[in-house]
Amino acid sequence: MATYYLNVPLMDEDVVQLKIGDLVYLSGPAFTCRSRLQRYIFDEKNKLPFSTEQRNLLIHVGPIIVRENNDWRLVSFTPTSSIRFEKWGAKSVKEWGLKAIVGKTTMGEETAQAMKEHKCVHLSPQSVSPNLWLDSIKIEDVYLFDELGTIEAAWHLQLDKFGPFVVDIDCEGNNYFEGIDTIVEANKKQAYKDLNIPADFKYTKLY
Amino acid sequence: MIKKEVLKNVVFDTIKKGSCCIPKDVREAFNSAIANEKTQKAKEGFGNTLKSLDLSIERMNPACPDTGWPLFFLKVGNEAKIEGGFMALEEIARNMVAKATKEGYLRATMKHPLTGYDPGTNVGMNIPHFTYKFVPGNDIEISYAAKGGGSECFGGTRYKMIAFADGLAGIKKFVIDAYAAAARAGAICPPAVLGVGIGGTGNIASALAKEAACLRLVGSHHPEEMMSQIEKDLYDSINSLGIGPMGSGGDTSVFSVNVEYAYTHIAGIAVALSSNCWIARRATTRVYSDGRTEELDNPNWFDGR
Numbered sequence: 001m002a003t004y005y006l007n008v009p010l011m012d013e014d015v016v017q018l019k020i021g022d023l024v025y026l027s028g029p030a031f032t033c034r035s036r037l038q039r040y041i042f043d044e045k046n047k048l049p050f051s052t053e054q055r056n057l058l059i060h061v062g063p064i065i066v067r068e069n070n071d072w073r074l075v076s077f078t079p080t081s082s083i084r085f086e087k088w089g090a091k092s093v094k095e096w097g098l099k100a101i102v103g104k105t106t107m108g109e110e111t112a113q114a115m116k117e118h119k120c121v122h123l124s125p126q127s128v129s130p131n132l133w134l135d136s137i138k139i140e141d142v143y144l145f146d147e148l149g150t151i152e153a154a155w156h157l158q159l160d161k162f163g164p165f166v167v168d169i170d171c172e173g174n175n176y177f178e179g180i181d182t183i184v185e186a187n188k189k190q191a192y193k194d195l196n197i198p199a200d201f202k203y204t205k206l207y
Numbered sequence: 208m209i210k211k212e213v214l215k216n217v218v219f220d221t222i223k224k225g226s227c228c229i230p231k232d233v234r235e236a237f238n239s240a241i242a243n244e245k246t247q248k249a250k251e252g253f254g255n256t257l258k259s260l261d262l263s264i265e266r267m268n269p270a271c272p273d274t275g276w277p278l279f280f281l282k283v284g285n286e287a288k289i290e291g292g293f294m295a296l297e298e299i300a301r302n303m304v305a306k307a308t309k310e311g312y313l314r315a316t317m318k319h320p321l322t323g324y325d326p327g328t329n330v331g332m333n334i335p336h337f338t339y340k341f342v343p344g345n346d347i348e349i350s351y352a353a354k355g356g357g358s359e360c361f362g363g364t365r366y367k368m369i370a371f372a373d374g375l376a377g378i379k380k381f382v383i384d385a386y387a388a389a390a391r392a393g394a395i396c397p398p399a400v401l402g403v404g405i406g407g408t409g410n411i412a413s414a415l416a417k418e419a420a421c422l423r424l425v426g427s428h429h430p431e432e433m434m435s436q437i438e439k440d441l442y443d444s445i446n447s448l449g450i451g452p453m454g455s456g457g458d459t460s461v462f463s464v465n466v467e468y469a470y471t472h473i474a475g476i477a478v479a480l481s482s483n484c485w486i487a488r489r490a491t492t493r494v495y496s497d498g499r500t501e502e503l504d505n506p507n508w509f510d511g512r
Contacts (some may be wrong), residue, residue, distance in 0.1 A: 001248075031445055036323065037491055049279070058374055058484055061272070062272060062273070062314065062316075063272055064272045064311055064314045066310075066311045068505060073311075075268050075269065075272075075311045076268055076269045076271065076272035076314070077272060077489065078358075080273065081357055081360075081361070081394060083361075083392070083394065086359075103390040104357070104393060104394075104396075105361075105391075105393055105394050106392045122452070123390070124393065124455070125393075125453060126248070126251070126252035126255075126393075126452055126453045127252050127253075127254075127255035127256040127259070127452065128256050128259065128270075128271050128396060128453075128486060129255040129256050129258065129259035130259055130263075130268075130269075130270075130271065130272060131258070131259040131262035131266065131268070132258060132259050132262075134508075145446075150315070150327050151314065151315065151316070151325075164251075168392070176455075177391060177392040177454065179456075180391075180392075180449070180451075180454060180455065180456050181391065182448060182449070183448075183449045183456065184383065184387055184391075184448045184449055187449050188383070188387065188448060191383060191445070191448060192380070192383075193445040194440070194443070194444050194447070195376070195379045195380075195383065195440055195441070195444050196375075196376060196379075197379055197380045199377045201373075201376055201377075201380060203369060203370075203377060204369070204372050204373055205369035206369070206370055206475065207368070
């Protein structure tokens with residue numbers, strides 16, 4: 001397990017070295033997105049109003065941002081669950097040229113496959129620590145604010161050692177959480193015994 | 208008679224505290240986890256979260272940007288009198304949720320389920336939600352729970368009707384299987400405070416599970432031996448699974464298992480679980496009939512069950 005400090009725009013060589021379980025801190029430009037933005041672009045066929053070429057880091061998040069003295073004040077920020085955006089995951093990686101996605105949980109098989117093909121990783125938090133992240137995030141700009149509202153708009157951020165996040169999908173398509181699944185499944189067998197649940201237990205089918 | 212002006216302040220402060228300041232028992236659970244975890248990585252998961260939670264108390268900002276479903280639980284003295292009646296209290300609660308949203312203590316998270324329309328206030332059809340319990344006396348106790356989206360959406364909250372033939376083994380299997388699946392990859396922000404409801408109709412079991420998750424202290428036990436034993440057995444077994452902070456592996460997989468039950472129909476047993484995310488946000492204030500107020504660490508929701 002290694003720790004990396006990476007700068008955006010991310011290059012292929014930055015992300016292919018990452019292995020599941022590694023920790024990553026990120027600096028440079030990023031943008032935010034959740035489902036309404038992806039639906040607006042991919043389902044409703046609108047054009048993304050900015051280039052992601054130098055901003056190839058996407059963060060799944062619904063921040064709290066308030067307007068104060070003609071400026072934006074970031075109140076709270078924690079990555080939200082990526083898995084619910086699986087429907088648009090592969091498209092986002094491919095069409096936006098992403099090299100990393102930060103989000104809670106993980107992504108599904110289709111996105112992992114796209115990540116393998118296009119050299120992209122998924123990074124997941126191990127803490128819910130908005131106050132430790134606030135100081136490493138500056139708001140640069142916002143797009144689609146009127147169309148999508150404050151939570152789902154595309155915020156442009158400037159990051160300074162934003163992290164740590166664990167690599168949960170690497171460029172080879174490996175998933176960190178599959179390792180945890182194996183441990184949990186193995187431990188469950190003993191747990192069933194401890195709870196007096198017979199090994200051959202079957203529910204009576206009620207519906 | 209409890210005046211509207213008093214209630215406005217109490218409700219607003221309770222929402223603010225509920226969103227920004229984690230309860231003492233939850234804070235203790237973080238400290239125990241930090242002490243008990245074997246790996247530095249897991250210790251840091253809990254440690255960084257606790258650091259941020261303490262800063263939220265200092266800065267009075269939301270403990271998490273997902274400030275959740277706004278839920279009110281009202282323990283009402285049978286003789287309690289409110290200026291304008293309980294409909295006035297509910298109107299005040301709606302207004303204070305909107306005010307707290309405008310001031311950044313809550314995120315505008317509640318939207319129309321189909322159109323996605325966002326009023327920007329967290330107020331809409333049946334939201335905020337009110338649950339009442341009547342007790343002797345003339346005080347009211349107002350609890351506010353900020354029920355996070357992750358712990359509600361990924362299978363941490365659900366129910367199943369099982370046959371009597373499947374009994375306790377069926378109940379325990381449903382809880383441990385459902386919890387492990389829901390905690391995968393940190394979806395429900397584990398270790399959760401897990402509420403379990405047994406018996407009643409599906410919605411009675413679900414309501415008991417939700418109240419047990421949101422209103423009972425971490426580490427508290429049901430007063431009946433049979434129920435507290437189920438709590439202990441499930442707590443030990445789930446903690447042997449290795450789920451850890453945000454599902455990333457570790458020794459602490461659930462903070463508490465809180466079981467409540469209702470008598471049920473001879474036809475079957477409803478089993479419900481409700482997971483509250485690890486930062487288990489809630490706040491309770493008691494309002495006396497003369498207008499005095501008191502912040503409570505324990506909602507005492509199930510006193511007298």
